[in-house]
Amino acid sequence: MKRLRLTLTGLLQGIGFRPYVYRLATTHKLTGWVANDRDRVLIEIEGNEQQLIDFLVALPNNVPACGQLSDCQQYVIPVTYQQGFQFKPSLNVNSETAIFVCPDIVVCDACVAELFDPNNRRYQHPFISCCHCGPRYSVMHGLPYDRCQTSLRDFPLCEQCAAEYQNPHNRRFYAQTIACPDCGPQLTLCDNSGTPITHGQAAINDTVNALTAGKIIAIKAIGGFQLLLDANNSMAVARLRTLKQRAGKPFAVMVKSLAQAEQLCELSQIKRQCLRSAAAPIVLAQAKPHSKALLDNVAPKQALLGIMLPSSPIHHLIMAQLNSPLIATSGNRHGEPICIDNQQAFEHLNGLADFFLVHDRDILRPLDDSIIRVIADTPTVLRRARGYVPTxxxxxxxxxxxxxxxxxxxxxxxxxxxxxxxxxxxxxxxxxxxxxxxxxxxxxxxxxxxxxxxxxxxxxxxxxxxxxxxxxxxxxxxxxxQHHYAHILACMAEHQLEPPVLGVAWDGTGLGTDKQLWGGEFLQINPHGWQRVAHCRPFPLVGGFAAIKEPRRAALGLLYAWQGEVIFTDEYAPLLSAFSAVELKLLRGMLKNQLNCPMTTSIGRLFDAFSSLLDLCQISEFEGQAAMALEACAMSHSFPRAAKKCSNGVPRRAYPTELIEADGLSLDWQPLLTGVLADLNQVSHEQIAANIHHSLANWVFAVAEKTNATRLVLSGGCFQNAYLVEAIVNAEQSRQYELFRHATIPPNDGGLALGQIYACVLN
Missing domain, CATH: 3.30.420.360 (Nucleotidyltransferase; domain 5)
Structure with a gap:
């Protein structure tokens, strides 16, 4: 006989790991116990040598979905001749800081089946969950993960639920968030003043009727309130846009099933897997041609539709009665955080929502829906929240x-x-x-x-x-x-990279070490620090930050940096048609006298300028609109998808690339600009947009070759652009570089905090 103590670390709490250990131990006829520590799992097992070996071999192989076993420390301890295998109460004796906490998990297939089974006691129960699914981080007061540490502690288990909780052979064995219609939270539909109208399934039915009638419903979801409405009802959508001050910004849509998603969008296997994953994120996908009316309604002038599947039982109960997809957007006013509290929602969303579908299970922290985009066959997180945090x-x-x-x-x-x-x-x-x-x-x-x-x-x-x-x-x-240094370090941290690397940091704006507005940077990271080795040639932003909201101003600044006062002659008038004569007179004076015209090296603003020159976007209604329009224009052109390349891997149609010696290496946009202007009335805008992207991709490798770099790291908001990244990835395939880009951490400013941490690590 032999007894072992195992100390396990990893993402093990909230995933049904202790029941898994119990079943494994009893299968191998071992005695002992299992318990949660603060963020570890402790196991003692006793048996003969072969039984212990079999257990240890099997343990890491079938960890429940969403789990992660990072480490298992083994210690031989005295034999106690214990009878049976037991659950011990959580010990909470670990003096070390807890790290591994389970994110919220989408409702599982088994629970969905029970939800719609009239013979099941949880039929139509809007809070159904089990060991493998349900709220986790959003309802946790602290660690270890026990019911008394969640907002479910306000709902004592009934006799039947308690029996399931104690049954090792039940899917709800030691499942902390379980409940049923008799002992769980209650659902209520309220009017826009917060007065209750109906409860339970009647509340669901009335919600569906209101949605069908074109109403806007605020529902209390997993990580906060959402606003739901019929995505095909153009009047309801227009009303929501006005109320949320969201003129042209895309909305995400929720569909009832993967089959309905495939009716609307082109879905690769990777995108299907993302939609069906435990995180249930919004996934950006190409809309099918027959979805144009829906796309124009929810994402005007875009090629991509943000689509998601139901993430909670409440969503499933609503969607089951509807054929139309729903807009599902954050329950907040413009610029505010999402609401998580009923009273807060009644106050802040009054005037936005016609009805409120609420319940009495507290949400302890706000978690927006996460957003994923598949970029060059890699699922890339653009907004990291519900389902991913706090991994x-x-x-x-x-x-x-x-x-x-x-x-x-x-x-x-x-x-x-x-x-x-x-x-x-x-x-x-x-x-x-x-x-x-x-x-x-x-x-x-x-x-x-x-x-x-x-x-x-x-x-x-x-x-x-x-x-x-x-x-x-x-x-x-x-x-x-520094902002762009942090961008590169965020990607390095994600991949556990150490210097040296060449970082390519392209975004909208960030303060440089020279107090100028950077955004098109090449940073050489070495063990002793970093150096800016190349950047986009500067051009003026006319009106400063006003130019960020008006791409036409970025275009004006680019043209002025190229030709000066000449651009105000009749020859260039067609390029400036987005301005009135009064506006041009004012802006010309600002440029001539260098009044509020800061110089920028931003690739994001360069995208804006070209979007304006192609008349895709002159004044932005939301951040990134101009660049998104330029990418959508390029995506509609077939050339890049045909992968036509010369022998050196460079696409056959790309504007010239030129590096000049100016404050290090400067990427001269002048050949790119003159190429675009020469093509403007000769070539389709789709072809020009595609060429612009491939030209920028060539810039990356021009600098890499000049600096003798071998490892390239891409970060910054511009690398949310799948067309740009795919152009770089395709061009790299014939070259000898290691290319690193984001996947689990956003390339945008959502990753900067990680980069800031990694700066301390490297220093």
């Missing part, structure tokens, strides 16, 4: 307790300790007071949840960001990290 990022190096506060837009924060970094859910842009408050609240929540007291704080070098001001007022030692 830790693993580092090779160790780091003392450290807090990173991110930047201004698409903000996330991160807290790190030891070998792990916890990156928060997407928080949004910090320009509104309410979102800035949520930023501070999330920092407090992370610190308390993980029992971590940061010793230092990391922020962007921009002194006026809300996040930077938070750092300055924190009372902790502050370290700042």
């Amino acid at each position: 830790p990022i693993m580092l090779k190096q160790t780091i003392p307790p450290t807090l990173a506060v991110g930047a201004q837009l698409k903000n996330t924060v991160a807290i790190a300790h030891g070998h792990h970094v916890i990156v928060s859910q997407h928080l949004g842009d910090l320009e509104q007071r309410e979102t800035a408050q949520q930023h501070a609240t999330t920092i407090d929540d992370l610190s308390q949840f993980y029992a971590l007291k940061p010793e230092r704080i990391i922020s962007d070098t921009h002194p006026d960001y809300v996040s930077s001001l938070y750092a300055q007022n924190s009372g902790l030692p502050v370290q700042t990290v």
Whole structure:
């Protein structure tokens, strides 16, 4: 006889791991016990040598879905001759900081089957869950993961649920979030003043009737409130756009099944897997031609549709009665965080929603729907929240307790300790007071949840960001990290890369070390620091940040940097037709006198300029609209998909690439601009847009060759553009480079907090 104590670490709580251990131990006729520690699982097993070996071999092979066994430490301890195998109460004796916490998991197929089975006692129960699915992080007060540590502690189990909870052979054995119609939360439909109307399945039925009638419904979902409405009802959609101040920005749609998704979109196997994954994210997919009316309604002037499957039982119950897809968008007002509390929703969404479908299970932290885009066959997270957070990022190096506060837009924060970094859910842009408050609240929540007291704080070098001001007022030692350096380090951290690499950081804007607006940067990262070795040739942003919302101003600045005052002659008038004579007179004076015309090296703004010159977008209604329009234009051209290349891998149609010696290497956009202008009235705009993307891809390798780089790291918001990334990946295939890009962490500013942490690691 022999007895072992096993200490297991990884993502093991909230996935049915203890019941799995119980069944495995009893199968191998072992005695002992299993218990949760703060974020570990402890096991003691006793039996003969062969039984123990068989158990240890089998243990890592069938870990429940969503789980991750990272490490298993074994210790031989005295034999106790214990009888049977037991569950012990959670010990909570681990003095180390907890790291592994299970994200929220989409309702599983077994629970969906029970949900629609009239003979099942949980028939139409809107809170059905089991060991393998249901809310996790969104309802957790703390660790270890036990019912008393969740918002389900307010709902004592009835006799039948308790029997299932205690039955080792039941799917709900030690499932912490289970409930039933007798003992679980209750669903209520309220009018727009918060007055209850109906309850239970009647509330679902009335919700469906209201949606069919064109009403907007605020529902309390897994990570917060959502606004639902009929995606085919153009009047309802127009009304929501007005109420949310969201003129042209795309909405995501929810469909009832994968089959309905395939009716609307082109879905590869990878995209199907993403839709059906445990995270149930929004997946961006090419709309089919017959979906044009729907696309024009929910994502005007776009090629892609954001599509998602039901993520909760409530969604399933609603969608089962509908044939039309629903818009499912965040339950918030413009610029504010999503609502998670019933009363908060009644107050903040009054006037937006006609009805409220609420319940009495508390959501403890807001979690937006995550967004995935498959880029060059790699699922890439663009917004990381429900279903992915708070899965830790693993580092090779160790780091003392450290807090990173991110930047201004698409903000996330991160807290790190030891070998792990916890990156928060997407928080949004910090320009509104309410979102800035949520930023501070999330920092407090992370610190308390993980029992971590940061010793230092990391922020962007921009002194006026809300996040930077938070750092300055924190009372902790502050370290700042340059914006684009943090972008590259975020991708390096994701891949556990160490220097040297050549980082390609392309985005909309970020403050450079010279106090200029950067955004088209090549950074050489070495073990001793980093150096800016190349950048896009600067051009003026006419009116400063006003140019970010008006791509026509970026085009004007680009033309002026090329030809100066000549562009205001009749010869160039067609290129400036987006402006009135009064506007041109004012802007010409600003350019001539260099008034509020900061220089930028931004590739994002370069995309804006070309989008304007092709008359795709002159004034943006939402961030990134111009670049998205340029990409959509390129995507509609068949040339890149045909992969026509010369022997050296360069596409046959790309404008010239030129590097000039100016403050290091400068990527001269002039040959690109003159090529575009020469083609403007000769070649289709789709061909020109495709050529622009391939020309930019060639820039990457021109700098790589010039600097003798072998490992390239791509990061920044521009690399959300699948057409651009695919052009780079295709061009790289005939070259000898290692190319690294984002997958689990967003390439946009949502990844900056991780990069800020990694700067401390490397330094």
